[in-house]
Amino acid sequence: MADGKSPTTKRTVLITGCSDGGLGAALAVAFHEGGLHVYATARDPSKMAHIASLGIETLTLDVQSDSSITACVQNLSGLDILVNNAGAAYAMPFSDLSIAEGKKLFDLNVWSYLAVTQAFLPLLLQSKGMIVNNTSVAGSMTMPFQSVYNASKAAMATFSDSQRLELAPFGITVVDLKTGVVLSSIYQKAMDNHLPKGSMYEPAKEAVEKALRGEDVVGLGMPAEQWARGVVQDLLRKTPPPNIWRGSQAWLVRLATMLPFGTFDGMVKKMTKLDVVEKMVRK
Template structure:
């Protein structure tokens, strides 16, 4: 690897995901890419393209330390690994919600702290993938959106704190993008018995799984190329809005409170849930 070649490390790069799409786009742009995932066998496609793959479980300090020891120089860190958890607020499991915050918030900070000496040396870029979910409320997705909103505030504060050191912080607020994240429903348990939403159980559980989102979004490859193009600008923007509906959500941040509620209800199927519940 040439000393002059810029380097990027991305978390959550299992084949078929957004991290993998970013790894390919950065690779095609000429950077040396460190693609990481908890299970390296899930990055076979990236490895076949000549992309360097490393094991990294963002929830384990020992795994983070081991990964850091294999990287001698770093220009860009992309905190991308994350998960989802859909359920009504009235039914959510607080232990499960805490697990999601561990993955979507605290792991980002832990990984950033571990790689920070390298980023300080290179005056590099920290990218936190919070998504458009950080600024819009969607029924049955409160835990996921709240975790993204929390990370967005950490990211914005990092941006201010690290300016004196020449380290840039970018909040990646993606809209809908086609990826395997929509299909991660292992262990899905559905509504608990006695839920106030039982009259609309089938529709609610479909919304909890994100079934209506599967066919939404732009292709991951298209999204990734746009994001990488933005990040490789001489002065990357503090917020990057890419993906389907990202522009709509951005506009919504300037509109009066609640103006996007009907859009959120329709996209999540909550408009149908509302009708069924009101009939009871």
């Protein structure tokens, strides 16, 4: 059985969703470079070959399987930091979205976070450790065509805030990681996004599908390694902030939350080409 602090007495961190090329992998490397013992996890360990080659310990963890979660917990005897990072995106106009797919997204982006946290909570109570929930700035902004994704992140941000208050009496710190635009493999998976036949947006099909694929946002992304180093620096402070805003455009979204509702609607419309879509569908 792995010992959370043996033999080096290093602080330990377990990260979900660490497949190579993703944000979890970048965090694993940054924590490793920061001197922590890292448990990088993924449903398929073969997809963590690169980070394993760096000497980072990898474990199997399917965050949507109770038996997999239980088995993973049994590999540890101690844990200082849990980073809930595994997740997915789903972009589609509200009028065309699949309710079934939306429920699957909530299962991954919300309920799996809670299941994993409950399972590792006994170890975190022992260490008076930290829970980090990677939510996204998407939960704090209005973004056309990704309402399900944004709603899942907003829901998890609310859970995270409740955890912060509920677990404080037990010495556990909870951090909401509000990630901005970061270059990662999540955008590669969006390349197959297409409108269904009969969509009310068909007159603007090309413009909408570009937005679904995030083509106008990808270029704004921060390198994952840079983002991860900044996040780890924030988390390893003596007193980490309850909300961490990191990644491209994160500062802008943070500003938007302080201004009157809808202040940045015009900018968002231009960024997602919704202004072009409006002209096309109104012809």
